Amino acid sequence: MTETFKPGAWGTDDPRDELARLRDQIRHLRAQARNRPPIAEAQGILKERYRLPDAEAAFALLQLASQRYNVRLRTLAHAVLRLDRPDHGAETWFPGRVRHPAPALESLAIDDASHAHRGAVLGALLSQTLAITTTHMGNVQIGDHSTGGLWLEKHAGLSDDFVDFFGFVGGDGTSCAQAAQEVAQVTVRDVATDPVFTEDARRTILEAGSRAAHSVPLVAGGRCVGMVSAHFERPIHDLHAAQLKALEQTGREVGRWLAWYDRTVVLDALEHLHAAARHPGLRPARRR
Known part of the structure; x- marks a missing residue:
């Protein structure tokens, strides 16, 4: 694990600086601990479902859909975990899905x-x-x-x-x-x-x-x-x-x-993930 130091981090003996650094590190680790389990579980599901070579390839699919539709990785991972899997060999994940206009935000x-x-x-x-x-x-x-x-x-x-x-x-x-x-x-x-x-x-x-x-x-x-x-x-x-x-x-x-977003934008992102997984030429190579 590498650590990035901000300019001026060296040359200080103030214990408050060290305490602040340790608190930031603990917060970062806690955030990772909260986010990693659903993402890791989603990686395992995608690896098995699409016969991917490893978890990194599954993460790359999640990242591809996340960036394409501007959906958070954690949101996509939770959706993979809770939604029914697509039918075996199906061209689309959600066939017959009806799209509705977005509710107003007046x-x-x-x-x-x-x-x-x-x-x-x-x-x-x-x-x-x-x-x-x-x-x-x-x-x-x-x-x-x-x-x-x-x-x-x-x-x-x-x-x-x-x-x-x-x-x-x-x-x-x-x-x-x-x-x-x-x-x-x-x-x-x-x-x-x-x-x-x-x-x-x-x-x-x-x-x-x-x-x-x-x-x-x-x-x-x-x-x-x-x-x-x-x-x-x-x-x-x-x-x-x-x-x-x-x-x-x-x-x-x-x-x-938000309910519209979940059944529209998030599902669009998953459809893109499904298409990329089914067609290897569309897949990203590795995690970027």
Whole structure:
């Protein structure tokens, strides 16, 4: 394993620099540990399915589809794991698939929702939520179809320790998990006293400078597909009715769009992967 040193990394005896470096390294390793299992499992499935020479060839297929359709590797890997395999010898993975137009994203002022980049949509969602709630701290999470948990994908104004701790959230112990279960907005008026949190979660949130939070589920077909949360520096009372209505509208718009994205853009990427796997001339040689 090689390590890249930033200019000026040598020649300092400050133990705080070493502590910061070690914390960054631990966060990086934890992120890898979260992402590697589904990607490695997807590599094994693709290697067996398409009789590829090794796992590297399978990764190259995932990477090819990821770059072509601008879909995250982890998103593609999870899709490979949860979707039924294509019929043996089938030219397409999803025959007879009906394409639908993208749902509008009027609350985010995005005109062409069908060509919007997923990262840009989530970024606009976070900005809109922070504007409605008049705070500078918040985060966006995406639902995990297999576990029911939430993956952190966008954040603003939050500490590295917060991002590391809440990189993946399970089914309980946080207000966002409660909002996902209830498919309803949840307000935490004071993080220090609200019983919804585990003690580790509470400590991490407080150390990040958040004393209150409000979570909004991203809803499609009555189920939670993601979450956007705003954090506040001081305890709060309930949000105003107009704020709750605006947040609900945005959550439903983005939730419907994310569901469309999963059954359209992600499936397009998998179709491309399937075609490249079936026709060796289209395959990338190795991992780049």
